[in-house]
Amino acid sequence: MKRAAQLPPGIAGRAFTSAEAAAAGLRPGRLRRSDLDSPFRGIYAAPRTLVSAESLVLAYALRMSPDHFYSHVTAALIYGLPLPAHLQRSMTLHVSTETPAVRHGSTGVIGHHVKRGTVRVVDAYGLRVSSPVDTWCQLATVLSLDDLIRVGDALVRRKNPFATLAGLRAGAVRYAGKRGAKALRQALLWIRPGVDSPTETDVRLLLVRAGLPEPEVNGEITDGWGVCIAHGDLVYRDFRVLVEYDDGQHRTNESQYNSDVNGLDAIIEERWRVLRINKSYSSPVIVRRVETALRAAGWRPDQCAPPRESG
Structure with a gap:
């Protein structure tokens, strides 16, 4: 019986699914041993492998269905947007879906249901993520005004911008009437294209x-x-x-x-x-x-x- 430190090369050093474990030659009983972590149902990893938000994002992505996508704070982290220190360190994932009947809650995961067609989902680094503009709008419910301005400035930054100011305005219009809409309008007064930091x-x-x-x-x-x-x-x-x-x-x-x-x-x-x-x-x-x-x-x-x- 192999120990965690001797996992097959294909799955050592990262999170893996039970199917990947079977393909690598591990028996089901091996996955139940205490020297493997299981942060999410059906996901396994050697101890001290999943120590950052990035590693958890990649791990949870292994079990996400096609109608799930990362959103809110997790989407902002994926894009590398400037967040307050406590959110930068957050190990809680935000996952959204347009399908009301789908359950996607799990320990360490906050699930969100969004109305179909209201959030644009894009591919970011091989992950399904709410668009940069939608992510900014979602953050209006958790960020202070100045933090929302910093994120907006980062989206319309000078080099390789994620969005345009017109795009942010359109996003704020779409979110009118929702929680955080007023904060979006206030932030728009201060956001300027071309910022570097x-x-x-x-x-x-x-x-x-x-x-x-x-x-x-x-x-x-x-x-x-x-x-x-x-x-x-x-x-x-x-x-x-x-x-x-x-x-x-x-x-x-x-x-x-x-x-x-x-x-x-x-x-x-x-x-x-x-x-x-x-x-x-x-x-x-x-x-x-x-x-x-x-x-x-x-x-x-x-x-x-x-x-x-x-x-």
Whole structure:
């Protein structure tokens, strides 16, 4: 009799079904031994194999029927969307179906029934998942307004966006009258295409809510010949003020770090004021530094306009 550590190569190190176990030569009695975990009915794995949400998602997918799909928080995790820490660590799966009679509850799984035709299901990394827009709408019932804005910004991000702002608007319209619909409408007022990170979202919200003008997100900065020399994190074009957030990651990559330094030097040579901030700066300090730079460039508080939906 083989021990868990000696599972056949085809199923070792991952979750597997009873059918896969049989095909690999394991007898039914072997699956009932205490040295194998069974997180879901009919699914087995060696101990300490399923230690992350990702591993549980892949394990449960082995038993999902064609009318099941991942949704809500689980869909957001699959897409890699920014969630609060407690949800990032969540080991509870959210699974939806359009078939009311289908039972899909299980230990560690929250089941949802959705009205047929109201949720678009797509293939994401080989998994059936609610579409990015529908996932954002579903999250309105569990996220704060700012977290919902961060997810929305991530969906319409600058590189490889999952959705468009028009798509988010259409999603909010479809969800009108449902729980969370008001939060979706409020979030749309603050979501901006072109964001690169949740930190950019946080700093932008901080500055605007402090009464400062809204900056461009990852705006293009050109030299005197009209050639693009950089994309700034938060750009106050009219005042030639640039706010750059240093998250420290680029300092571990010498080539990227040197490129960043050279880019900032080129921006300064074009007579821009560059403000570099990082996580050591408190919110009041960030606001004060940006306000001081804007005032020095001629801005006055009566020039602010209230936030409005982009586009």
